[in-house]
Amino acid sequence: MVKRLFASITLLFALTACGASEVEEATTGNLETEASEEEEVSVDLFEMKQITSWFPQVENAGQYYAQMEGFYEEAGIEMTTEPGGPQVSSISIVSSGSAQIGMAQADQVLYAINEGIPLVAVFANFQKTPQGIMFHKDQGIESFDDLGNGYEIYTAAGAGYWEFLVNQFDIDSSQNRVYTGDSSAFVSNKKAASQMYVTSEPFYLQQEGIETGHLLIADSGYSPYGDVIFTTRAFMEENPEIVQAYVDAITKGWESFKAEPEKVYDYIIELNPDKTVEQMTYATEQMTELVFGGDAATHGVGYMTEERWQTLIDQLYELELIDSDISVEDVFTTEFLN
Known part of the structure; x- marks a missing residue:
């Protein structure tokens, strides 16, 4: 009787140990699967690079807010943001394929298109240039x-x-x-x-x-859009969902900035220690209407119109700064704007 009881207890311990081992293996397997899924999500992020118009500044707050708050990652983009400056040509960098997104004044974009560089404007940071x-x-x-x-x-x-x-x-x-x-x-x-x-x-x-x-x-009377966001036509046509994701992210960045502008100040100072809270507070006061006023007040930040672009094309043509064969349909698109 005692021997049978001992044997039963031994068997019970054996089964329990076996079950614990299986649970441990199953748990380990689940953790490994979750880790693999996380790695897979990271790998699936689309790697992009954008070139801004100047050194890190609040005038590009939509882009930096999106970086700070992870809006790019939420949109499926692993974004690298490189600053512009007096010796940096965002148009040359993007047209060469070294970056996918650039920033320039609207007339600069038209000069490039006039020279045969197939750029397309997809967003305007400033409705009215500062x-x-x-x-x-x-x-x-x-x-x-x-x-x-x-x-x-x-x-x-x-x-x-x-x-x-x-x-x-x-x-x-x-x-x-x-x-x-x-x-x-x-x-x-x-x-x-x-x-x-x-x-x-x-x-x-x-x-x-x-x-x-x-x-x-x-x-x-000369009113180009300021800090226009552009890409190449080839990239846009091959990756429309990525361009849409990018525009969604910076739109969210600008809307967040409008609601809570001071939140991005410290982040920009980390990137550019020459900036101060006082200067960025001043800049925000000066730029709010330039970014969110005009057509943006009705249609949303980043909005552009055919009339504005056509007027600029006509002015540059009259000044003999561009040729006459630029079609406004080739210059910009609003298909990615909400």
């Missing part, structure tokens, strides 16, 4: 015609708006000076005027005790 001409506040300048009164005007080489200003206002081409990004010539000369971003240079000069006034280029 580009402008600044001057010393005590000069009493109220219109672009006032700039014709002996001012040295610093603009980037090849700026389309400069040709427009010379054509439309009492400004002579001999007044032009090459803008290098250094404001010292402007600071030392009361009869100097300089290109600027309304979100940036006026703030920094104010910190130095220099008061400025400005005229926005968009108010001259």
